[in-house]
Amino acid sequence: MAFLELTGIQKRFGDVAAVHDFNLAAERGEFISFLGPSGCGKTTTLRMIAGFEQPTAGTITVDGADMTHRPANRRNVGMVFQSYALFPNMSVADNIGFGLKVRKRPKDQIRKRVGELLELINLPDKGNRYPYQLSGGQQQRVALARALAIEPQVLLLDEPLSALDAKIRVALRHEIRSIQRQLGITTVYVTHDQEEALSLSDRVVVMSEGRVEQIGPPSEIYNFPATSFVASFVGTLNLLSAKVVDAPTGRLDLAGQEIRASAGIAGASAGTIVSVALRPESISLGEGAPGDNRLRGPLQDVSFLGSIVRMRLSLGDAAVSFDTFNDPNLELPSVGSVVTVSFPHEASLVLDHAPAPRSAEVAALAEA
Amino acid sequence: MTAGPNPAFAGRGVVDNVLRDAGLTPSRRARGLSKILWWGVFVVAVLYFFVPLYATFLFSLKARPNLAAYTNTLDDPQFIGSLLYSFVVGLITVVISMALLVPTAFWVRLRLPRLRRFIEFITLLPFVIPPVILVFGLLRTYSRAPIALTNSNLGSDALLVAAYVVLSFPYMYRAVDTGLRSIDVQSLAEASQSLGAGWLRTMWQVIFPNLRVSLLSGAFLTLAIVIGEFTVATFLARPAFGPYLSLIGGNKAYEPAAVALISFGLTWIAMGFLAVIGRGSRTRVQVTGAR
Numbered sequence: 014m015a016f017l018e019l020t021g022i023q024k025r026f027g028d029v030a031a032v033h034d035f036n037l038a039a040e041r042g043e044f045i046s047f048l049g050p051s052g053c054g055k056t057t058t059l060r061m062i063a064g065f066e067q068p069t070a071g072t073i074t075v076d077g078a079d080m081t082h083r084p085a086n087r088r089n090v091g092m093v094f095q096s097y098a099l100f101p102n103m104s105v106a107d108n109i110g111f112g113l114k115v116r117k118r119p120k121d122q123i124r125k126r127v128g129e130l131l132e133l134i135n136l137p138d139k140g141n142r143y144p145y146q147l148s149g150g151q152q153q154r155v156a157l158a159r160a161l162a163i164e165p166q167v168l169l170l171d172e173p174l175s176a177l178d179a180k181i182r183v184a185l186r187h188e189i190r191s192i193q194r195q196l197g198i199t200t201v202y203v204t205h206d207q208e209e210a211l212s213l214s215d216r217v218v219v220m221s222e223g224r225v226e227q228i229g230p231p232s233e234i235y236n237f238p239a240t241s242f243v244a245s246f247v248g249t250l251n252l253l254s255a256k257v258v259d260a261p262t263g264r265l266d267l268a269g270q271e272i273r274a275s276a277g278i279a280g281a282s283a284g285t286i287v288s289v290a291l292r293p294e295s296i297s298l299g300e301g302a303p304g305d306n307r308l309r310g311p312l313q314d315v316s317f318l319g320s321i322v323r324m325r326l327s328l329g330d331a332a333v334s335f336d337t338f339n340d341p342n343l344e345l346p347s348v349g350s351v352v353t354v355s356f357p358h359e360a361s362l363v364l365d366h367a368p369a370p371r372s373a374e375v376a377a378l379a380e381a
Numbered sequence: 382m383t384a385g386p387n388p389a390f391a392g393r394g395v396v397d398n399v400l401r402d403a404g405l406t407p408s409r410r411a412r413g414l415s416k417i418l419w420w421g422v423f424v425v426a427v428l429y430f431f432v433p434l435y436a437t438f439l440f441s442l443k444a445r446p447n448l449a450a451y452t453n454t455l456d457d458p459q460f461i462g463s464l465l466y467s468f469v470v471g472l473i474t475v476v477i478s479m480a481l482l483v484p485t486a487f488w489v490r491l492r493l494p495r496l497r498r499f500i501e502f503i504t505l506l507p508f509v510i511p512p513v514i515l516v517f518g519l520l521r522t523y524s525r526a527p528i529a530l531t532n533s534n535l536g537s538d539a540l541l542v543a544a545y546v547v548l549s550f551p552y553m554y555r556a557v558d559t560g561l562r563s564i565d566v567q568s569l570a571e572a573s574q575s576l577g578a579g580w581l582r583t584m585w586q587v588i589f590p591n592l593r594v595s596l597l598s599g600a601f602l603t604l605a606i607v608i609g610e611f612t613v614a615t616f617l618a619r620p621a622f623g624p625y626l627s628l629i630g631g632n633k634a635y636e637p638a639a640v641a642l643i644s645f646g647l648t649w650i651a652m653g654f655l656a657v658i659g660r661g662s663r664t665r666v667q668v669t670g671a672r
Binding site: 063064065084085086087088089090091092094096098099100101102111112115116156159160163 | 564
């Protein structure tokens with residue numbers, strides 16, 4: 014039996030279903046991220062684990078014990094909030110020791126534990142400060158220490174870094190992961206930042222409109238997205254409509270040019286419109302190796318993104334983005350010139366048989 | 382772009398000329414004018430407030446021998462007795478009002494936001510219903526069986542406090558609600574719960590301390606209203622300060638002026654004392670965002 018199990022979880026707010034049939038089994042010490050756009054139900058699910066919301070249906074167990082209807086203050090679940098939620102009237106040390114005081118631990122034990130945690134979060138001399146005297150990053154570290162002080166069975170983090178600036182966010186992200194590994198605590202992390210989810214997690218749960226779209230390790234989520242939503246939400250993606258030429262061999266017609274999909278297309282017949290996902294980094298400028306898929310068209314746009322250069326190839330109504338590493342000696346084709354790009358057929362993933370969304374929709378999803 | 386003279390100060394050419402002659406740049410001139418304007422407003426407000434007090438003071442000095450109005454007032458056991466009575470009733474009112482309204486405002490904010498408008502309406506009723514109506518209602522209900530409270534002093538005191546609690550609703554609720562708005566109540570309550578605290582501990586150790594300044598301002602207003610209240614205390618025949626003021630106002634010439642100034646001074650001292658307590662409050666909350 015898994016350490017943290019959510020079985021058939023549903024949550025309705027009146028007529029609105031916030032979470033549909035959510036199932037998850039997390040092992041002890043695992044780091045799980047809930048990833049999805051705003052309103053996808055990730056925070057609601059986290060709040061159900063914490064006990065702040067009651068599921069409409071389903072069960073939540075931690076280490077075999079049913080937590081579904083247990084009040085939040087009897088769950089032994091640590092929570093870190095986006096807004097830090099440090100008690101403004103208490104010093105840093107009192108904040109960290111609050112949970113232990115509630116548990117009526119002896120004073121010297123509380124002092125010792127608070128000292129250990131201040132060391133752990135690298136703020137050994139800030140115990141007497143008040144929250145308003147700390148920076149955002151320091152406050153969030155204190156919030157983490159406070160949640161860890163009670164030695165929770167599960168640690169929940171609700172977009173803990175989203176109020177911080179980019180540099181601190183990256184530093185604190187590594188710190189959180191390192192502390193989590195050190196303590197081996199089962200952790201659920203909610204974020205809408207794909208980079209955060211992919212870099213931190215053992216497994217990622219991608220959610221959309223209250224449903225689980227895919228659960229898997231970061232590499233699987235990125236390289237083998239199960240649905241067009243996952244493909245478009247995680248990473249940058251070309252999502253193109255193609256017509257099936259021959260389903261068993263995976264031959265497709267993409268804007269009048271033939272390519273091969275990664276595999277045969279089950280359940281489709283010639284003429285069926287399918288969505289093809291192509292990552293920009295898997296496409297190269299040039300003819301490529303023998304057997305590769307090739308597309309030819311005018312270059313629509315070239316943009317520098319620092320370490321990479323992103324180009325867009327026009328294919329009738331659609332466009333294909335592709336990347337190349339930035340190199341000062343690189344001779345880039347000019348906008349408007351006709352170029353050929355290539356990619357291995359394994360890179361062209363057929364997602365579903367519905368028509369692909371328009372490129373504007375894909376861009377919006379990717380930015381969300 | 383150069384900063385020209387502020388159009389808001391057009392027409393005050395004399396001051397502007399003086400500042401120009403002093404060699405100030407246009408932007409500094411505008412700031413100087415703004416400062417002068419605000420000082421002017423401040424001086425007018427101070428005069429508006431203190432001139433009547435000063436006039437009352439001068440009037441109270443007409444009693445002979447010198448300061449007789451003050452010595453007579455302080456020698457009158459009813460003065461201290463009624464002031465003390467009203468102060469104690471005021472404190473009890475504040476405590477009950479807080480005990481009722483803090484959890485209500487907290488719960489409405491946290492769990493029943495749809496009821497907010499309704500609760501706000503209820504708490505505003507004392508502004509609409511005059512105290513005389515309130516006290517008549519209380520007398521009709523509680524001066525006969527089954528709950529004849531007016532038959533005893535303690536019962537009448539309880540009725541007085543109950544009426545004052547109702548009168549304090551608009552001030553106390555608004556003060557608490559404003560305080561709750563300034564902190565992230567939901568996250569604080571949830572953080573406390575996730576650490577194992579129950580509702581009582583959360584209220585007492587997390588919510589109450591962070592509302593200290595708001596609660597103090599609600600307490601000031603309630604205390605000020607209770608100490609000067611006349612109608613309810615008179616109809617319930619309680620030895621409160623409001624009826625005492627009215628009584629000596631009708632019978633003596635200079636003492637009411639002295640009583641007014643002394644009670645003013647005592648109220649200020651009390652408020653100053655509470656403000657000193659509140660100054661230690663650490664309610665600077667950074668709800669979210671990097672510093």
